[in-house]
Amino acid sequence: MKKVSIIYWSCGGNIEILANKMAEGAREQGANVNLKHVADATIEDVLEADCLAFGCPALDATKIEQEEMRPFLQQLESFKDQNENKNCILFATYGWIDNSFMKIWKDEMSSYGFNVIGDLAVKDSITKKHSSMIMNLSKQLVK
Template structure:
């Protein structure tokens, strides 16, 4: 059975809503899922998981949140090699540069992205909800 860690940072609740959708879909597809905020996740437990769903909204000049998420991600980065990973996050401006840059970095670290990164402009709508569910299902079946 897949054991998935869903790790996210959310300032407004939009990315948290996406994390819930991903976690629920992965669970429904048969995976064991643990959900954490970036500050709750202990990187030393990364080896306990077969895959990761990572969620962070666009911040500032289209970048990851710098005080909690980015440091956690940098610590986790070395544990992503060969693992199935899904990326998701919300934004309110820009064109998604932050998530494309993040996906390139994750793939450079050896992560195997199971689907295209999922973006929601603000709160996840029907299309973003379906994409989050597909991400969770893909991780469970990876």
């Protein structure tokens, strides 16, 4: 059984919806799911997982959330050897910029050793189509 950690930051609830869908898709595949808001997550949640998904909205133009999510992820640089080639998926929501922040975020996660196998950036509200896309990504992640 694959262990997947889904670590996210959400204030208004959009990312939380996607995180829950991600968890639902992974559980349907029989994965052992560890779903946490980043405020409750530890480095062990990352190191113990076989694969990961990280979710965060775009805030402040092309940046992910800077007070909790980014510092948490930056710590992972020190564990690059243990993250090496671990598959991960990134999911995001954004309101008014283009989705260029996703490219920046993907490059950052690759620099920490992760193998980013898929991503989803949703503009404005989450539709049924997005829910189905995120569930498909979660299935790819844990297969």
